[in-house]
Amino acid sequence: MAALNGAATDLKSTFLKVYSVLKSELLHDPAFEFTDDSRQWVERMLDYNVPGGKLNRGLSVVDSYRLLRDRTDLTQDEIFHTCTLGWCIEWLQAYFLVLDDIMDSSHTRRGQPCWFRMPKVGLIAVNDGILLRNHIPRILKGHFREKPYYVDLLDLFNEVEFQTSSGQMIDLITTIEGEIDLSQYTLPLYRRIVQFKTAYYSFYLPVACALLMSGENLDNHVEVKNILIEMGTYFQVQDDYLDCFGDPKVIGKIGTDIEDFKCSWLVVKALERSNEEQKKLLHENYGKADPACVAKVKALYKDLDLQGVFTEYENSSYEKLISSIEAHPSKSVQAVLKSFLGKIYKRQK
Structure with missing residues (x-):
């Protein structure tokens, strides 16, 4: 020590x-x-x-x-x-x-x-x-x-691991090779994958550990969990957006969600906003490694103004999260949640 x-x-x-x-x-x-x-x-x-x-x-x-x-x-x-x-x-x-x-x-x-x-x-x-x-x-x-919270810690890690691996399973069975079907990519499916695969372990788990160490009972903090899961969803939407529209020099990697046939927020939104002809273009080009196909998908995203749709989503998510946080009775819990939100709002990488 x-x-x-x-x-x-x-x-x-x-x-x-x-x-x-x-x-x-x-x-x-x-x-x-x-x-x-x-x-x-x-x-x-x-x-x-x-x-x-x-x-x-x-x-x-x-x-x-x-x-x-x-x-x-x-x-x-x-x-x-x-x-x-x-x-x-x-x-x-x-x-x-x-x-x-x-x-x-x-x-x-x-x-x-x-x-x-x-x-x-x-x-x-x-x-x-x-x-x-x-x-x-x-x-x-x-x-x-x-420690009096030892069993609660074990339970917490076991439960979050189960949730994450179950989210990974939904993600994997949605993108089975040779069974590529864009029509199943919907917002409810997207939210389920993201919540279980990312939000529980990346957002809820660190705060839940701190709450247990502070002598808190996690059953009394369901609202905190819900806010953090929403924040994790917002974080993943940002990630999907940056994969396509971010600067590779800033984010440190070249995005491949389009080539990998990922159930990305962008493709879900594109499917929602496309007419039949645009849908056909997506079905023909999404999930192909050919740079020409990727370029067509990116051009369609621009035509559908997904950058504007994302900005709108980001602003409304932020407002919703802030009002949920400020409704929490504990000032110290509010500080934790605002600190998390501050780290990710309008991030570039």
């Missing part, structure tokens, strides 16, 4: 120190007899997959807890425990991404080759995903077993 001195000054470096502590504990877990080879494998796998992202989900546990307690100066113990829960979310994210990349036959993730495409890894990555998943209860047991 001495490693955490000076924590308030630089949250990210403190957060990364906690990663090193947790990694070391996992590499010396007494439940398994490690060989040198297996320990090196797990360490390399963790370093490659867990800390490489923006760490927003994990860091927001710490931010949310601070705002809920209305204190900037957390104790060493509180900092360590909030960071630890944040890392459990990053571990969950790594587990989803390692397996998701295999399912999607992806090539790159976070600017480097997907883990399963690394030399000597291949489908061993499936088992690595299972290991990442199993590290979470090991970490929780090691640091929260004596």
Whole structure:
């Protein structure tokens, strides 16, 4: 714990120190007899997959807890425990991404080759995903077993994992190769995929962890959950918009939703607004890797003024979210929700 001195000054470096502590504990877990080879494998796998992202989900546990307690100066113990829960979310994210990349036959993730495409890894990555998943209860047991909310934490992670993998299933069975059918892409289907696949673990889970640590009962915070799920939906709509209209230099990747036949908010809106001729153009060109087909779809999006439709959606979503947040009786909960919304409103990447 001495490693955490000076924590308030630089949250990210403190957060990364906690990663090193947790990694070391996992590499010396007494439940398994490690060989040198297996320990090196797990360490390399963790370093490659867990800390490489923006760490927003994990860091927001710490931010949310601070705002809920209305204190900037957390104790060493509180900092360590909030960071630890944040890392459990990053571990969950790594587990989803390692397996998701295999399912999607992806090539790159976070600017480097997907883990399963690394030399000597291949489908061993499936088992690595299972290991990442199993590290979470090991970490929780090691640091929260004596806490009154320990069982609630286990329940929370299990439930969110179930919701996310069920959302992934809807997404996968909607885009089965050789059964491409645009007519099933509707707003209700889109919302279900997004809520379950993204919103629960990316938006609700960090705040729920902070609420449990603050001694709150999650059953009393259903409205907070609903607001965060709406926020997660708005976040994904932005993501879909940026995939097509964002600047690749700013967002750090070239969007491929059109080529990949994704159930994107843009294609759902295009189908809603198209006449028969435009629908025919979409059916003929959507989901094809040919750059000419992609260009036709993008031109149609412009003709249908989807940029204007998105701006309208963004403004009305923001207003709705703000009024839901301000209706919440607790000022500290309002602060948490506004902090989340502030990070994503009108983002460019």
